Amino acid sequence: MTRKDQIGQIFRFALVGGVNTATFFGLYLLLHPWMPYFAAYSLAFALAMVGSFFMNTYFTYRTRPTWKKFFLFPLTNVTNYVIQSAGLYALVAWAGMDTRIAPLVAAVMAIPFTFLLSRKILVPGSRSAAAETEQGQTRTSSTV
Structure with missing residues (x-):
């Protein structure tokens, strides 16, 4: 995977996060008039998590969804x-x-961890960006 591909994944991950947050909040506002606020919150959270799974699977990491990935997500x-x-x-x-x-600073600090874990779950066999870059540099220097 190239550095450009990695940056693209990070950008798509952030975009999905923004869309997912808006989806969650929109669902919460739609559900809240018909049920208690905590039930609306919980249902919106669960629905948004399912949506996030599919957006990250298809859009962020461009991989095939499986039941195992779905239950680990x-x-x-x-x-x-x-x-x-x-x-x-x-x-x-x-x-x-x-x-x-x-809370905003803590949320930003959590993004790299969430990204790496979601990538590990949704793209089995994927390694960290640093390991891939290091391996690419080793291959390049050994062929020179």
């Missing part, structure tokens, strides 16, 4: 939540960051 959300929560706590308690800004 929620691990990306769990990871995202844990990293954001730990980051939020650290930024507020240890770094003294404003509680209105810290």
Whole structure:
């Protein structure tokens, strides 16, 4: 995979994240008048996660969906939540960051982890970008 391909995946991942966030919020607003807010939140979250799975499968990583990938994909959300929560706590308690800004910083800090895990789940056998770049450089230098 070339550096250009990797950057394209990252860009598509970010785009899917934006579309997924808007989808979640739109679904929440549509469902909220007909059910309690937490039920609307939970259903919108689940539907958006399914949508995110298919958008990331077909658009971000351009791979084939499978049941195994589908059932493993929620691990990306769990990871995202844990990293954001730990980051939020650290930024507020240890770094003294404003509680209105810290969630945004924590969310941005979680993106690389979520990207790598989603790629690992949706593109089996994929390695990190650094490993692929290093291997490509080794092949290039050994052929020279």
